[in-house]
Amino acid sequence: MVPTQYYLILSAILFGLGVVAFVFRRNIITIFMSIELMLNAVNLSFVAFSQAMPANGGHKLDGQIFVLFVIVVAAAEAAVGLGIIILTARNRQSLNVERVNLLKL
């Protein structure tokens, strides 16, 4: 069996990539994708923990259930987020996040 640390290290690397992409990329869609990356990195550690925790002869399922919730929320978020992105793109003819700065002083 693959040791749990490996999953966790992979999850951390994916999450770190997501963070870096989120901070440094300017394209809204890329940023959006980096959020998905971070969510899925977390999902990965959830399932890894689920598998690592035995219960009643099988595995403890809490982690997997959490993953299902995260997927549902992520889907909902994707729906709303893409809607916002489309509106932004229509209004500004651009996907550059630097230009979405109406709140700036």
Place this chain on the structure above:
Amino acid sequence: MLILNQLWIIPLLPLLGAAVNGLFGAKWPNKAVNTVALSSTGLSFLSALEAVREFQGYYQQKHEAFYKPFFDWIFTGAAAGNFRIGFDLQMDQLTVVMVLVVTGVGFLIHIYSTGYMAHEGGYYRFFSYLNLFMFFMLILVLAANYVLLFVGWEGVGLASYLLIGFYFLKKSASDAGKKAFIVNRIGDFGFMLGMFLIFRTFHTLDFSTLFAAVEKSGWPPEAWGVFGTFTAASLLLFMGAAGKSAQLPLYVWLPDAMEGPTPVSALIHAATMVTAGVYVVARSHILFERSETALVVVAIVGCATALFAATIGLVQTDIKRVLAYSTVSQLGYMFLACGVGAFGAGIFHLMTHAFFKALLFLAAGSVIHAMGGEQDMRHMGGLSSKIKVTYRTMLIATIAIAGFPPLAGFFSKDAILFGAFTVDGEHQGNGGHILYAIGLATALLTSFYMFRLVFLTFHGKQRYDEHHVHVHESPWSMLGPLVALALLSVVGGWVAAPALWGGVDHFSEFLAPVFGVHEAPGLSEATAHSLELALAGVAILAATTGLLAAFWLYLREPKKPEQLAESMQPAYKTLLNKYYVDELYAAVVVRPLVWLSDHVLWRIVDVQAIDGTVNGIAHGAAAVGDSVRHTQSGNARSYATWVVVGALIVIIIVFWPALKPMIGMVTK
């Protein structure tokens, strides 16, 4: 017992008058305003008369002071030791004298004011203040405990301030008002300390309870030089009295108080308020009598003030200022009487002084009225034939104050000088004779400066320009009170007259329940009587000398005073400048205080410390906000960065124990 049981009605009536005039009088015609003012004081006078009549009956039966609590003003309950200050009024023989003087003279002066103030602005304001003064003064004399007395005490101070500064657009008047108020605060400070001390020692401030406790305590009287409770309490109370009654060294406000309208000078700064100090000392006589030091201090201060003020009065040229210094001097006389234990004589002089000094001021007001506002006696002269009634009444008052028999001043002054001459005391030696000599010298000076005033004003050559000044007699609303007061100045002393031919001094007999019988110690009745006659003779001689000197200097040889002033230039200048006391106080007290307030309290403490702290906090908050607001860039990616930074910090904090060895490895 109709009024006596409702004693509060006497002070309440003037308060109502003050409130009605003060609130609604502004739009009313003068007639309505003075109807309110006169009826309130007049009714107050009548109810005082009725109360006194009822009190006589009460006293016949019970042989004690009438005392009635009306409501609790301060009551702490049992938890705080049942400390109670009530709105309690009392009436005894001393109160009778004071109430009648205050309401009677007050009423006359109200009548006078309707004529004197008729053409002045702020007519309703004047009467409102005047009634307010009456209210507080009556509270002062009717109060049955020190705290309520103090309410009246401060209240008359307030009324005095308002009335001195009545012409508040005039800088000198508003300054004089402030001066009076501030100088009085110094005395009041002592008065309050005295009250605290009395309360701490005896746990009560009610007169009857306190004095009974003092007598029951069995503490021995404190001899000269012993500073016990009685001495301390008496001296502190006397400090308050010296402020209110314009004694050395706190007398400086009274001459300046002449900036107020003349009826105010007559009522407040001659007849009633300034005698409150004498009243307090007399009221507290049980404390004072138990401290020889306090009595000696009172006597010396009174005596020194009497002489000091009289000498200043010699050279003043403003008619009201002469009378002001004369008032200070006569108040000194009253304290001298209290200091030698002759409290009855002090109160007697208080009463007669109220009559003739009020009359002098009112007559002076009438002269000023006649001269169209002129107050300088050098610009008067020869008025006797033009304003006859004023002249005659003023002459009567002058004879009365100078101490010629059979007018009022003679008897009261005589009683005081007799008291001073025969004072007993273990350590005073012949101190009484010194006090007597100074008192006698003051009597001579009094006679001199008063006749100087009369001669300069009414006799001699006319020194004003008839084309500019149209001299006219005042209306009867002003002359009526003058005549009434002149009558009182004549007969006011007669109650004590029988003492001269060996009879009973009815006045001190009347006050005996309050003060006890004051007897000349170590003298048989016959000796005392012949001594009294001899002293009276000497006093008349002194008064005559003063009269003749004034007559010679100001009528016979009108050039002489100037030559005298010329030849004694330094002395004359010193007197004219009132011994430079005001200048001294300005240099020693006022200017350092102003400097301190200006350079330290204002520029450093206020501007830098207090304002600096408040402004510094505000500036600091603004500066922090200004630098922190740049984090709110509106840029989504910078927010994301902050989130990451925050997450990293949280991770470092949470995993610190695990991270520490790793950092150690790296740095090694």
